[in-house]
Amino acid sequence: AGNHFLIEVAGQKLGGRITGTGGWDQYRTMTVGTVRLPKGPCELTARSDGPIRGALMDLQVVRLVRTSR
DSSP states (O other): OOOOEEEETTTTEEEEEOOOOOOOOOOOOOOOOOOOOSSSOOOOEEEEEEOOOSSOOOOOOOOOEEEEE
C-alpha cells in the first residue's frame, strides 16, 4: 500500500495510488479512468510511478469496459 502506479495505453496515461486490502489473497476493484482506444491492436502497460516500497501490487486482472459515446 502507498505505492504509485501508472497505466499507459494508446499514448494515454492514467495513474493512482495503491491502497491496502488486508492481505495478498484479498482483492479490490478500482476504477482508474477512461481512455479512447483506436481501431486495431493496442498495448497496455502497468508499472510503478516512482520508487517501490515492498511490492508494487498484486494485480489480478485488468478489465476494460466499453461505455456509450
